[in-house]
Amino acid sequence: MNKFVIAFSAIFLALLISVSAEAQRKFKYKDIYEVILTGDKESSYTQLLAFQKQDPHFANTYFQLALIAKFWAQQYDPLTDFPMVEFFIYNTKLYLGLAKLKMLDESGRNREYYENAGIVPKKKKIQTEDILAFLDSNLVEIKNYEQNVTLISNYFNKSVEYYNNCVIIYKQVNADYNNIKDIYLGSEPELAEKLLKIKNDFDSTLLFFKNFSTAIVKYPILNYHQKYELKTIETYRLDGLTHSNFLKNEIVLWNYATWVNEINKIKSSQISANSKEISKINKIVVENLRMVADGNYSDERKPFSLDEKFIYRIEKYDNSSMLTELFRLNEALINFTIGTKSNYNNPSIDKIPFFKRARYFHDLVSKKKSVDSLNHIFEQKITSENIRKYTEFYQNNYSGRTGLKEYSFRQKINTESLMNSAYQNLQTFLFFDLKYKLSDTISVADKSLVSALTVLKPKTSFLKPKIGYITDVVENENKTKLNVGYYIEQNSQISAFVANSDSLGNITKIRSQKTNSNSSDKAVAACSFAGGYYVLLNSNEASQSKNVILVLDKSGNEIKRIKLEINEFPRLMKYDEINDNILCVFGGTNENDQNNLTIMNLNALDQSIVFQSKIAIKGQVFEVLKMDKNFFVFCNFTSYQLAEGSEIRSQAGNADSQTNIALFVFDGTGNLMQNTPYLSTQSYFGLKALKLSSNKINILGLKGEYLPGNLSELKNKPLFYSIVDAKATELFVNWHD
Amino acid sequence: MKSRIVFTVFVAIYLLNSGTLFSQIVKILPAPITIPGYSVKSPYVSYDGQNMVFILENKDSSIVVESQRTIDGVWGKPKSITAINKFDTKPFFIEAPSYNQDVTELYFSLLYDIKDSTADIYSSKKIAGKWQKPVKLPKPINTAQFESDPCLSPDGKTLFFVRNFDNPEIKDFQCTVIYSSKFSDSVWSEPKLLPSPVNSGCDGAPRMAADGKTLYMSSIREEGKGGSDLYFAKNITENVWISPIAIDTLNTEKNEMYPSVSSVENTICLETSEKNRRKSLKLAAYANLPNKFSPEKVVILNGIISDKNSSKPLPARVDLIDPNSSTLIYSAFSDAFDGKYSIVLQQEKNYRIDISSAGYSHVIFDYSTEKIKESFSEKRDFTLFNEVVLLLSVFDSEIFEPLKSEVRIYDNDLGNEITLNLNETGKGKYNLILPAGKKYRITASKKRFEPNGFLLDLSGVVQFSEFERDIELTQAKVDFKIGILDSETGEGVDVELEITNLTTNERITKKVKTDADGKVTVSLRDGDRYDISVSPKGYAFFNTVIEPESEGGENFVDLKLQPLKQETKVELSDITFEFNSADLNSSSFPELERLTKLMQINPEMKIEISAHTDDVGAQNYNLKLSTKRAQSVLNYLIDKGMNAKNISSKGYGKSQPKYLPENTEENRSRNRRVEMKILSL
Helix, strand or coil: HHHHHHHHHHHHHHHHHHHHCCCCCCCCCCHHHHHHHHHHHHHHHHHHHHHHCCCCCHHHHHHHHHHHHHHHHHHHHCCCCCCHHHHHHHHHHHHHHHHHHHHHHHHHCCCHHHHHHCCCCCCCCCCCCHHHHHHHHHHHHHHHHHHHHHHHHHHHHHHHHHHHHHHHHHHHHHHHHHCHHHHCCCCCHHHHHHHHHHHHHHHHCCCCCCHHHHHHHHHCCCCCEEEEEEEECCCCCCCCCCCCCCCCEEEEEEEHHHHHHHHHHHHCCCCCCCCHHHHHHHHHHHHHHHHHHHHHCCCCCCCCCCCCCHHHHHHHHCCCCCCHHHHHHHHHHHHHHHHHCCCCCCCCCCCCCCHHHHHHHHHHHHHHHHHHHHHHHHEEEEEEEEHHHHHHHHHHHHHHHHHHHHHHHHHHHHHHHHHHHHHHHHHHHHHHCHHHHHHCCCCCCHHHHHHHHHHHCCCCCCCCCCEEEEEEECCCCCCCCEEEEEECCCCCCEEEEEHHHCEEEEEEEEECCCCCCCCCEEEEEEEEECCCCEEEEEEEECEEEEEEEEEEEECCCCEEEEEECCCCEEEEEEEECCCCCEEEEEEECCCCCCCCEEEEEECCCCCCCCEEEEEEEEEEEEEEEEECCCEEEEEEEEEECCCCCCCCEECCCCCCCCEEEEEEEEECCCCEEEEEEEECCCEEEEEEEEEECEEEEEEEEEEEECCCCCCCHHHHCCCEEEEEEEECCECCCCCCC | CEEEEHHHHHHHHHHHHCCCCCCCEEECCCCCCCCCEEEEEEECCCCCCEEEEEEECCCCCCCEEEECCCCCCEHHHHCECHHHHHHCCCCCCCEEECCCCCCCCEEEECCCCCCCEEEEEEEEECCCCCCCCCECCCCCCCCCCCEEEECCCCCCEEEEEEECCCCCCCCCCCCCEEEEEEEECCCEEECCCCCCCCCCCCCEEEEEEECCCCEEEEEEECCEEEEEEEEEEECCCCEEEEEECCCCCCCCCCCCEEEEEEEECCCCEEEEEEECCCCCCCCCEEECCCHHHHCCCEEEEEEEEECCCCCCCCCCCCEECCCCCCEEEEEEEECCCCEEEEEEEEEEEEEEEEEECCCCEEEEEEEEEECCCCEEEEEEEEEEEEEEEEEEECCCCCCCCCCCCCCCCCCCCCCCCEEEEEEEEEEEEEEEEEECCEEEEEEECCCCEEEEEEECCCCCCCCEEEEEEEEEEEECCEEEEEEECCCCCEEEEEEEEEEEEECCCCCEEECCCCCCCCCCEEECCCCEEEEECCCCCCCEEEEEEEEECCCCCCCEEEEEEEEEEECCEECCCCCEEECCCEEECHHHHHHHHHHHHHHCCCCCCCCEEEEEECCCCCCHHHHHHHHHHHHHHHHHHHCCCHHHEEEEEEECCCCCCCCCCCCCCHHHHHHCCCEEEEEEE
């Protein structure tokens, strides 16, 4: 069995070896030499290689192979085909060595095959020594060639390699950073490394190129004499992304070194300066914010303002910068907070005229709007890309992205809280200002008035509530006042009163006004003029209403009466001192009747009626303002009709208390020019309207149903605050449906 | 025992002789390639193994057809290549078709008479998915001789083909020998016979493999198995060939011819026929190729190139570049019809691939085949764009304020202005969409600024679609002379000048000394509006608004300062009121601030604020109005903390007109004024 296996294996192996895939035929060297003599090097080399396999000891094979290999070594371009150059140099050296070795075994045979090499024999015929000398000289030659060409090729390839590295890294930077400004601002170590690498590799490019240029002068190769020209990278992401052909005699190289230097220069100068300034300004901002937030009420603080040029310097390198939005937000926050710390917002101070507070609050509301808007913009910009531009700053000052988001949210809550608190203060101030209007009784704290009324009223205890109403108070420059209203007698008769008080609030004089014993008289409104006071008086008898304007002197003595030919209940009176006009608004047959309004403008000097106009409305007037030449009449309404028949209804409901506000604009001749309802599905009502400027009016009121008479309930209703312009357009309102 | 050995030897010899020892199984390609009654001649399969072209012949016809792989991987029904089969009305025969590397060209030989000893090589291009009318290759390829079996190297630079060769040693077979010709500078070189032993005297069907080095061929050689056998020779350098090696696992006593190798599948496709080829049926066969006969590994990169916006296929150029020398190795092209491209990358190499189309961007990337272990095909699609967006920022070079400016775009080569959609995205910020392929000059200009611009060269290699550039403009300056004089003595007064640039909202305070003429020169930005304000001690404040102009402006102003003395009257010109009202306009506040500041500096000063009206309206009315107005100013000052005892107010109505005659609106307007009179200091 073993023998069988051995035999089988032997046969198998023999077959395996004999089934050679090679298409071998026997070559005759003579034939090959013929081919060599034709000069067909490709055929010669191929056949020589084949012959070498056939007879590996024939020296001339190697000799001829060496000659061809040497020829080709010098034919190939070492700059483009260096592997081939190297290959044939190696082969040349190998074949020269082998030829020498095999030569020694041949002992002078086959010398006829050396005649094509151009060997000059020392004697008549080519001897072995001649061949050996020839081989040696060729070896020296090829080694010298190898040395030079290798050096040149190395320099060249190194230069190309370093330059290619520059391009590759530059491309990576272009892929990582969308624009050059992000690179200026970028502080990642990887970026710095890449920039350094680009510069260093570019320097190496030029160094090796210089070496190459020097070497190629000493040992010229083909026709190469390259020179380079440096080109500036002008446009990021357009320039600098292409490789260069180092084989051309005129090479264009992107000047990466200058590019990196420029970046570093900007980073170390402008960006660095900006960074320092940013930190410095931020410290100031944060400190200011803290000081104001912790500070007391004061009007000494000056508004905080960022230097616009600081913003420009940031935005030069950071388009639509998140950082500038942050600074603007903080600037607005500081100014808003300063605003909330004004004495105008101080609930402990009640001597400030309401119209000044109103102007202040308008300014505060504007500041709050600005803060809200800036905060929203800032919050939208909190992105990783934006944070990357100032990573260190955001991390150190705001705890990074999460911290920034929290900061924005916190400021939003904080400003809302401050504003709500301010609104509450404003409501308090408003109630104080309207205390007489809103009050449902004469306060028993008005001791002097109560005492004075006691004199007027039949002797009864006045500690009971509802002894009377103050309907209006006129304060003079010297703090003296005229108080008007009406009081209820024991027989339930109602009489009007007019009372002067001094600067300390003590009643100095009080007079009763009664048309006759059966009438119910009320002093509804009063105004001062240069000569004294106008008091609007209503007298109601047997459901017949009469109105008269008392003209009083400064001491409260009656000068005359102006009878008004109008029987509706008076609601409001205003005096235009410059034009000497008295404007009155009447509505309803009695105090509780909310139907229809009449606006009467009367010349105080000759009592002529300038105009008298009507509004078909179900509601009450709460203010009239003169804007330029026009009269703005503010009403709470449930419905009103227009001349053409259309009806506008409150969206809050049909009940008398479910009011919305409307504004009616009359021109100087009493024509209704415009009506503007401010509709809402929620009830609200106005209490006061003030002229803030020639173009802005502030409307103040309360949200909820209008239920007059219950002051404490009114105080629970939230404040309604709006700003409209001279065209009645709503510019701001502190709540929406 | 002996008998066993003898038997084994017999079996071995038999197997060796029959060629079945170490043989492979060669499979005949099934339907639809093989059609009963038809010969399938000279099949050629593409490098990726997805396309095959061959001759389908019966006694009546001989046509060239091609087949493609279906999704299931099987060969689809062969389709006639009409453009070739019907290109001439005279009868002709097509022989030995082959594809170029990306199957966009067909090479074949054509003869009009099968008995004729002349045949020529033709090529046909595939355009928009259709093969075009064949074109005969020029001299020196085609001669009066028989040229056939053309095959192009993968780089498209070398054509291998055969010419007839009379070999007396080979009977019953028309021998040929293999030539090669190089294509350079649009010209074919003089064909050169491949060296012996590549050529042995009866060699044909040269098919260069995808690696560009391994040449498959068929040959009748002494050492062959009988008939035509398959061989391959390696071209290790441009000059050196390794002797052909028989693919003996496939060779039989039959004729094996026309070998073509799919590198990706590592299969070989061939024509097989009985010994008398002319009379026998030829069939297409295939087999897996043992590694020792396989070409070197390659990667075939293919895909679709399209327009990024429209997604339409693009005719593009795909350049294979040596990254070291930046020399072009070869180029391939995508078809405009379907955008398809295909390139072959050899192993152990690094390439740079540049894809471009005229007027479009480039995609450039590096690809290395140094570590590939097997041949494979990789799909990569590319999109190119033909428009870029330029984000332009224009700003002041001194203060970096963004500047709204006039931006113009010019064709840099033609010089004409181009109207393009310029989108202003913010102050000084612009968005331009520019077509690629041109050079542009972009300039920004603004009145009173030096114009500036830059060159944007989109005619070269564009790889990104968005760029950002800044243009800095430098504002011209004007030397503005300000005379600061005592209005009574005419002498110069040294003051602290407060200069507020109203245009940029920049405030500069500078202490100045006037020259002998009482003047001082300041350098101001041309065209900006400035408020010049002085509040020197002992003088009433003075402010004025100036606008330095380099063109036609006077560029000087005299500030005549009124010394503060009893009875000095200063007109507060910026204080205005609402119509028919004593309400101050908000534009009055800066002047009121100055007045406040004056009083703060001079706390003991007593003043009278007087208001005046024009002559329109009743005397009483004007008096009342002016009195109220003066009072408004007084109230403002007291609100600002001024001592009420030091300020009085008075309305004069129309009794003291200052500007006469009062029959012009201008004088009336000026007469509606507020003044401050110093009562005591």
